[in-house]
Amino acid sequence: xxxxxKDIADDTGFAISTISRVLxxxxxxxxxxxxxxxxxxxxxxxxxxxNGEYLTKKHLNIALIASGFHEGEFYSCYYHGLxxxxxxxxxxxxxxxxxxxxxxxxKLLKEITAEYYDGIVLFIPELTAEDYExxxxxxSDNFPIISNSLIENPVFPTVTFDSYSGGYLAAKHLQxxxxxxxxxxxxxxxxxxxxxxxNGFADYISQQSGISLSWVADGxxxxxxxxxxxEKYHNEKxxxxxxxxxxxxxxxxxxxxxxxxxxxxxxxxxxxxxxxLPASKQIQPALTSIHTDYEKLGNATxxxxxxxxxxxxxxxxxxxxxxxxxxxxxST
Numbered sequence: 001x002x003x004x005x006k007d008i009a010d011d012t013g014f015a016i017s018t019i020s021r022v023l024x025x026x027x028x029x030x031x032x033x034x035x036x037x038x039x040x041x042x043x044x045x046x047x048x049x050x051n052g053e054y055l056t057k058k059h060l061n062i063a064l065i066a067s068g069f070h071e072g073e074f075y076s077c078y079y080h081g082l083x084x085x086x087x088x089x090x091x092x093x094x095x096x097x098x099x100x101x102x103x104x105x106x107k108l109l110k111e112i113t114a115e116y117y118d119g120i121v122l123f124i125p126e127l128t129a130e131d132y133e134x135x136x137x138x139x140s141d142n143f144p145i146i147s148n149s150l151i152e153n154p155v156f157p158t159v160t161f162d163s164y165s166g167g168y169l170a171a172k173h174l175q176x177x178x179x180x181x182x183x184x185x186x187x188x189x190x191x192x193x194x195x196x197x198x199n200g201f202a203d204y205i206s207q208q209s210g211i212s213l214s215w216v217a218d219g220x221x222x223x224x225x226x227x228x229x230x231e232k233y234h235n236e237k238x239x240x241x242x243x244x245x246x247x248x249x250x251x252x253x254x255x256x257x258x259x260x261x262x263x264x265x266x267x268x269x270x271x272x273x274x275x276x277l278p279a280s281k282q283i284q285p286a287l288t289s290i291h292t293d294y295e296k297l298g299n300a301t302x303x304x305x306x307x308x309x310x311x312x313x314x315x316x317x318x319x320x321x322x323x324x325x326x327x328x329x330x331s332t
Contacts, residue, residue, distance in 0.1 A: 003041075003044045003045050003046040005019045005020055005023075007044055007046070008037060008040050008041055008044060008046060011040045011043075011044060012036050012037055012040045014033065014036075014037065018033065018037070019037055022034050022037040022038065023037070023041070031118070035118070060091050060092070060118040060119065060306075061091075061092050061094060061117045061118050062086065062091050062092065062093050062094070062117065062118065062119050062120070062121060062302070062305065063094050063096050063112050063117045063119070063120050063121070064079070064082060064093055064094065064095050064096065064120075064121045064123065065096045065098065065105070065108065065109070065120060065121070065122050065123070065124065066079075066095065066096070066097055066098065066122075066123040066124065067097070067098040067099075067101040067123075067124045067125070067126060073248075073277040073278060073279055074247075074248075074249070074275060074277060077275075077277055077278070077294050078123070078294050078297075079095060080294065081293070081294020081295040081296075081297055081298045082121070082294065082297070082298035082301065082302075083298070084295045084298060085295055085297075085298025085299045085301070085302050086298065086302060088299065088302075089299075089302045089303070089306065091302055091306075093121075094117070096108060096112070098124070101124050101126060101127070105124070105135070106134065106135065106138055109135060109138065109139060110138060118144070119143070119144035119145065119146070119305045119308075120143070120144070120145040120146070121145075121146050121147075121148060121301055121302075121305065122145065122146070122147040122148065122149065122156070123147075123148040123149055124149055125149045125191055125193070126190075127147075127149060127151070128151070129151055129152075129153055129155060132147070132151070132154075132155035132156060133155055135155075135156075136155055136156070144305050144308040145157075145305075146158070146159060146301055146304050146305045146308075147159075147160075148160055148297065148301060149192075150163060150192040150193045150196065151192050152192055154318070154319050157304055157308065157318045157319075157320070158318070158319045158320065159297065159300045159301045159304055159320045159322065160193070160297070160319075160320075160321065160322065161193075161292045161297065161321065161322050161324055162321035162322065162323055162324050163192075163193040163196035163197045163200065163324075164196040164197070164199060164200035165200060165321075165323070165324055166196075166197055166200060166274055166290040166292075166324045167196065167197040167198060167199065167200025167201035167202075167203075167204070167244070167246075167274075168200035168201065168203060168204045169200075169290060169324065169325070169326050170197075170200075170201055170244040170272050170274070170290055170326070171200075171201045171202075171204035171205050171211075171244065172204055173272060173288070173326045173328065173332065174211075174242045174244070174270065174272065174332065175204075175208060175211050177242070177270065177332050179211075179240075179241040179242035179270055179332075180210060180211045180212065180241060181211075181212055181214040181215075181238075181239075181240045181241045181242075182201075182205060182211060182212065182213055182214065182215075182240055182241070182242050182243070182244065183213070183214060183215030183216065183217070183233070183240035183242070183243045183244070184198060184201055184202075184213065184215075184216055184217070184243065184244045184245075184246070185217045185218075185219045185225070185226060185229045185243060185244070185245040185246055185250050185251075185254065186198055186216065186217065186218055186219050186246055187219055187220070187221050187246040187247060187250075188219075188220050188221060189218075191221075194221075194246055197246045197274060198246070201213070201244055214238065214240050215233070215236065215238075215239070215240040215243070217229035217232050217233065219245070219246060219250045221246070221247050221249060221250060222249055222250070222253070223249045223250070223252055223253040223256075224253060225250055225253065226245060226249065226250035226251060226252060226253020226254040226255075226256075226257070227253040227254070227256065227257045228253075229243075229245070229250065229253070229254055230253070230254045230257035230258050230261075231257065233254075233258075233269070234257075234258075234261060239269065240269065241269065241270065242266070242269060242270035242271070242272070242332065243269060243270070243271050243272070244272050244273075244274075245271060245272070245273050245274070246274055247273060247274050247275055248273040248274065248275045248276070248277045248279065248280050248287060248289055250273070251271050251272070251273030251274075251280075251287055251289070251331075252273070252279065252280075252283055252287065254271060255271055255283065255285075255287070255331065265285050265330075265331050266285070266330070266331055266332055270288075270331060270332040271287065271288070271331045271332070272287075272288045272289060272290070272326075272331065272332055273287050273288070273289040273290070274289060274290040274292075275289060275290070275292055276289035276290060276291040276292060276327045277289075280327070280329065281329070284330075285329070285330035285331045286329035286330045286331065287329055287330075287331045288326070288327065288328050288329045288330070288331045288332040289326075289327050289329070290324050290325070290326060290327070291324060291325045291326065291327040292322075292324055293322070296322050297322050300320060300322055304318075304320065
């Protein structure tokens with residue numbers, strides 16, 4: 001049976017005229033009323049006008065809750081990309097940076113969902129599946145929330161870069177450049193994106209003949225761990241021809257230390273990073289890197305968040321990957 005405005009009115013207690021104004025995107029409706037009507041429409045399976053596109057005609061307030069923010073290009077690029085996407089969708093984005101996510105997150109979520117915001121984007125790479133389950137237990141089932149952090153079995157809809165393909169493309173690029181003995185500087189073992197990048201890199205090599213994964217170093221995504229990886233490389237008797245660093249910061253640290261010791265890049269060893277941050281074009285030699293487009297990530301994230309208002313299908317556990325590519329420069 002087709003759901004009508006009267007069904008939503010009966011469910012919410014609002015007049016049909018109020019329901020109609022909400023669904024037309026009227027600006028003369030309180031945020032609380034709009035939320036109740038939209039959630040009721042979603043619950044009942046009402047087909048939104050223009051597939052819910054009316055939502056972008058007025059400002060929605062979205063909280064970007066993130067941890068680990070500190071000095072560095074990655075965080076500014078990430079926020080800048082999402083902020084540009086928010087402008088495209090006529091959404092207002094508010095950054096809520098957590099110092100200690102374990103102490104502050106649940107309290108913050110409870111406060112902001114109750115009054116101030118229409119949806120949440122989470123970027124907290126430290127969260128485990130158990131953490132997400134706890135968050136879900138404390139929130140309204142209907143409150144829109146999207147994660148930008150990769151975990152193997154998402155609890156909330158997740159939009160993130162295709163880290164597996166990034167590692168795969170890195171190994172493929174090095175093979176195409178003629179490098180047969182390849183190495184990798186790993187990211188933190190507890191981070192899913194590190195494991196995906198490693199698996200993509202290793203899988204490509206295992207599927208090819210004539211190339212090998214001959215060297216592995218631990219890292220933690222910092223410049224300093226790239227320097228330490230070079231120290232390990234420098235003391236090896238059998239050195240790889242090329243190295244995939246799982247992010248640009250570690251690649252930069254490796255190159256910095258290598259040049260201090262008189263190595264040439266890519267003459268002695270080629271290096272490819274991941275993220276393709278602006279600094280990758282400024283270091284010498286310019287760093288080949290896996291390109292990640294943060295505005296595309298932002299567009300996909302906010303679009304998914306807005307669609308969650310009008311979709312009647314179950315969106316939890318949906319994992320969406322934003323494609324990556326190789327940005328070839330001098331270091332390979």
